Amino acid sequence: MRRFFLSFRYAFEGLITAFKRERNLKVHMIAAFLVIVFGFVFQLTISEWMILILTIAVVIIAELINTAIERTVDLVSPKYHPLAKEAKDIAAAACLISAVTSVIIGILLFGSKLYIFFID
Numbered sequence: 001m002r003r004f005f006l007s008f009r010y011a012f013e014g015l016i017t018a019f020k021r022e023r024n025l026k027v028h029m030i031a032a033f034l035v036i037v038f039g040f041v042f043q044l045t046i047s048e049w050m051i052l053i054l055t056i057a058v059v060i061i062a063e064l065i066n067t068a069i070e071r072t073v074d075l076v077s078p079k080y081h082p083l084a085k086e087a088k089d090i091a092a093a094a095c096l097i098s099a100v101t102s103v104i105i106g107i108l109l110f111g112s113k114l115y116i117f118f119i120d
């Protein structure tokens with residue numbers, strides 16, 4: 001049981017470390033906070049909330065995995081290596097795809113509501 005709670009503690013420590021050191025993660029967290037506020041303002045439905053929460057989680061998870069890969073690459077390959085470059089660039093591509101997807105979902109989710117808000 002102690003091991004179970006320790007694993008939560010380590011995961012939480014990882015989250016705090018990543019938040020302190022990674023500027024991108026801070027930006028994602030602020031963006032997540034803002035869209036959650038918008039979600040309440042525009043009174044999203046349960047399904048819309050599920051999509052929004054899942055989208056936020058995917059972006060943050062991608063950023064955390066990217067950070068973990070960056071740290072591992074820096075540890076095993078402090079000098080330039082083409083495979084280190086590939087690993088970092090591919091991890092960054094995962095972040096890019098999650099960020100672009102989240103923007104598209106944000107536009108689809110809030111675009112129609114903003115349209116109704118300003119036009120009606």
Ligand SMILES: Nc1ncnc2c1ncn2[C@@H]1O[C@H](COP(=O)(O)OP(=O)(O)OP(=O)(O)O)[C@@H](O)[C@H]1O
Pocket residue numbers: 024070073077078079080081082084085086088089092
């Ligand atoms: N050891 C390495 N060998 C080869 N290329 C590397 C290496 N380290 C970094 N690079 C290249 O430089 C780029 C930037 O690396 P860096 O470690 O600064 O990552 P970053 O994406 O800028 O991270 P951060 O989010 O911390 O700013 C990588 O995407 C990769 O193309």
